[in-house]
Amino acid sequence: MQTNSRVSFVPSGVIAAAMVATIAGCSGQLSQSEVSFSGGRFGMDWPDSSSLESDARNQFADELGRHIDMLAVRLRDSVIVDALETANARHANLTLKDILELDHRWQNAPAGDAFIEERIDAACSDVLKQFRQAYPEHAEIFITDRRGLNVCQTNRTTDYYQADEQWWIDTNARAKETPTMAPLEYDRSAATYAVPVYLPVSDRARAHRIGVAKTVIRKRAPTQ
Numbered sequence: 001m002q003t004n005s006r007v008s009f010v011p012s013g014v015i016a017a018a019m020v021a022t023i024a025g026c027s028g029q030l031s032q033s034e035v036s037f038s039g040g041r042f043g044m045d046w047p048d049s050s051s052l053e054s055d056a057r058n059q060f061a062d063e064l065g066r067h068i069d070m071l072a073v074r075l076r077d078s079v080i081v082d083a084l085e086t087a088n089a090r091h092a093n094l095t096l097k098d099i100l101e102l103d104h105r106w107q108n109a110p111a112g113d114a115f116i117e118e119r120i121d122a123a124c125s126d127v128l129k130q131f132r133q134a135y136p137e138h139a140e141i142f143i144t145d146r147r148g149l150n151v152c153q154t155n156r157t158t159d160y161y162q163a164d165e166q167w168w169i170d171t172n173a174r175a176k177e178t179p180t181m182a183p184l185e186y187d188r189s190a191a192t193y194a195v196p197v198y199l200p201v202s203d204r205a206r207a208h209r210i211g212v213a214k215t216v217i218r219k220r221a222p223t224q
Helices: 017-027 054-074 078-091 096-108 114-120 123-134 166-172
Strands: 007-011 040-044 138-144 150-153 185-187 192-202 209-220
Touching (some): 054 123, 054 192, 054 209, 078 192, 123 150
Antiparallel strands (some): 185 192, 192 209
16 A cells, blocks of 8 residues: 655754764775765654554654665765766767667566676675665665666666656756655555655765665564
């Protein structure tokens, strides 16, 4: 079941030192740009209030904010930034026809195809997979370049080309780096909440958009 909740993200201007230490311990040493990133908190509307007790809702909101903050920091990893800048240069002259042909190849390629494996096994994909291993609440994570083509990912996505999706268009158009979220989703059979989260990715100087990231954060509801 999908609710009609709307979510806003309100920057706090401060990222906790403990959070930085946690990420460093799980995913390798942080770069200066990562350490200097300013994280945020957010407020959520929970229209299906009967499905979770108040304390559980608050806990999930806190966990979501923490996981978004940590991923935003990880997206500043130099391996990811370098991969996006390389992809942007490589794909700059692709026509829409070229892109759609690549997308068709991606969608129809068999498991183990070199075109797929090259991207899933990329160094920047390893950074995301290490992060997800440390924080399995992230069901999947992937990042596209400026053209909407996958560059880094934890697993194979349905599409290779994302720029024809409304979430990508809206996120790429944002003037600020602050994340946004889709409505809260709840799978009653699995007793699991999930929230798709979209994050713009900027260059080292934070002056230009170089990509767009998406993750899906989930939480198992407490047993009644």
